[in-house]
Amino acid sequence: METQYKEKTFFTSKDLALSVIGGRWKIAIIWCLLQQSPLRLSEIQKYLPDVNQRMLIRQLRELEEDKIITRYVYPVVPPKVEYELGEIGLLLEPVVTSICDWGDNFREYLEKDVNKNQLNKI
Amino acid sequence: METQYKEKTFFTSKDLALSVIGGRWKIAIIWCLLQQSPLRLSEIQKYLPDVNQRMLIRQLRELEEDKIITRYVYPVVPPKVEYELGEIGLLLEPVVTSICDWGDNFREYLEKDVNKNQLNKI
DNA sequence: CGGTATCCAGGATGATACTG
DNA sequence: CAGTATCATCCTGGATACCG
Numbered sequence: 001m002e003t004q005y006k007e008k009t010f011f012t013s014k015d016l017a018l019s020v021i022g023g024r025w026k027i028a029i030i031w032c033l034l035q036q037s038p039l040r041l042s043e044i045q046k047y048l049p050d051v052n053q054r055m056l057i058r059q060l061r062e063l064e065e066d067k068i069i070t071r072y073v074y075p076v077v078p079p080k081v082e083y084e085l086g087e088i089g090l091l092l093e094p095v096v097t098s099i100c101d102w103g104d105n106f107r108e109y110l111e112k113d114v115n116k117n118q119l120n121k122i
Numbered sequence: 123m124e125t126q127y128k129e130k131t132f133f134t135s136k137d138l139a140l141s142v143i144g145g146r147w148k149i150a151i152i153w154c155l156l157q158q159s160p161l162r163l164s165e166i167q168k169y170l171p172d173v174n175q176r177m178l179i180r181q182l183r184e185l186e187e188d189k190i191i192t193r194y195v196y197p198v199v200p201p202k203v204e205y206e207l208g209e210i211g212l213l214l215e216p217v218v219t220s221i222c223d224w225g226d227n228f229r230e231y232l233e234k235d236v237n238k239n240q241l242n243k244i
Numbered sequence: 245c246g247g248t249a250t251c252c253a254g255g256a257t258g259a260t261a262c263t264g
Numbered sequence: 265c266a267g268t269a270t271c272a273t274c275c276t277g278g279a280t281a282c283c284g
Contacts, residue, residue, distance in 0.1 A: 005232075013225030014153050014218070020228065021221070022146070024276070031136050041246055052277055057247070067231075078245040079284080088231045094220040096136070099143070102217055103135030106142065109189075109210045110127075146257075163266055174258055179267065200265045201264085 020066050021092065025051050025059045030089065031096050033069065038082035068092070142188050143214065147173050147181045152211065153218050155191065160204035190214070 005011060005019050021027060025048065032047040033039060039047075044056065051059075060083060063069045068089040074080040085092075127133060127141050143149060147170065154169040155161060161169075166178065173181075182205060185191045190211035196202040207214075 011225075011229075013222040013229065014150065015225075016229055017221045017225030018149060021224075022149075024144075027140060027144075028136065052279095053247080054249095054278090055276065058276095067235075073246095077284085079247075081246060088228055091224055091227050095217070095224055098216040098220045099139045100135040102143075102214055103133075103137075103139030105213050106210055107133075107135065107138055113189075174260095175267075176259090176269095177257060180256090195266095199264090201267080203266060 020068065021095070023059050023062060025055060026063060026068075027096060027099065029056070029059055029063065030068070030085065030092050031100075033083060033085045033089070034093055034096055038072065038084040040080065040082055044083065063089070142190065143217070145181050145184060147177060148185060148190075149218060149221065151178070151181055151185065152190070152207065152214050153222075155205060155207045155211070156215055156218055160194065160206040162202065162204055166205065185211070 005016055011019070021030070028048055028051070029044065032044050035047070036043070041057070041060075044060075045051070045053065048056065060069065060071070064071050067086050070084050070086050072082045072084065074082070127138055133141070143152070150170055150173070151166065154166050157169070158165070163179070163182075166182075167173070167175065170178065182191065182193070186193050189208050192206050192208050194204045194206065196204075
């Protein structure tokens with residue numbers, strides 16, 4: 001999902017939000033930066049081993065473009081770059097928290113379901 | 123994004139949640155069903171005119187598979203099908219709400235930004 | 245270290261037409 | 265109405281090579 005709000009004029013709040021945070025790995029990236037901040041690219045990669053580097057960088061760039069995160073480049077050798085949530089990015093904490101909470105509920109729900117099925121087999 | 127939790131063994135809560143609700147239009151669909159329920163396919167399409175029918179149906183099927191929504195088929199002519207959030211799907215309300223709230227914040231943030239840029243031009 | 249460039253493959257998404 | 269089938273396109277992922 002690409003950033004689109006610059007080209008469109010009308011958006012509901014959910015459409016606007018989803019156009020920014022709906023990308024494949026964006027919530028995961030924001031989750032990382034809520035755990036620890038700032039983070040270097042290599043550190044984000046440790047948090048998210050399933051994301052390949054190219055995709056990770058793409059999503060980071062898009063988040064940067066939308067001012068969700070800030071990218072700090074230190075002019076040193078070897079290069080050092082740090083990522084950090086910006087003002088509006090930090091406000092995503094309730095979104096990430098509610099998603100994680102629901103994930104917990106869903107896990108319990110799945111386990112209840114497993115138990116039910118096992119009972120049915122008796 | 124496809125449902126994956128059936129094949130994988132280890133998941134953080136966020137990964138589990140995202141594997142279920144991370145699909146391109148799933149949050150939007152859930153948003154619809156929180157506005158009004160039950161809904162027929164054609165009604166969801168009115169809520170979400172940007173989603174093509176094939177994709178909408180796919181995402182509905184995946185959500186059904188994961189027990190987030192329930193699909194009721196009435197054996198009438200012409201066909202009548204209704205969609206409704208299930209027990210665990212209803213618990214997604216805080217997720218959708220927090221996303222909408224953030225969207226509002228982001229919109230304000232963008233407008234502040236526009237004003238700043240206009241001031242800079244003076 | 246933190247990228248970019250390229251190629252290739254597969255899956256996700258979209259547009260359109262068609263059907264029971 | 266609620267889909268399915270088909271075809272085209274875009275997004276994503278993996279591997280690799282290379283650079284400042």
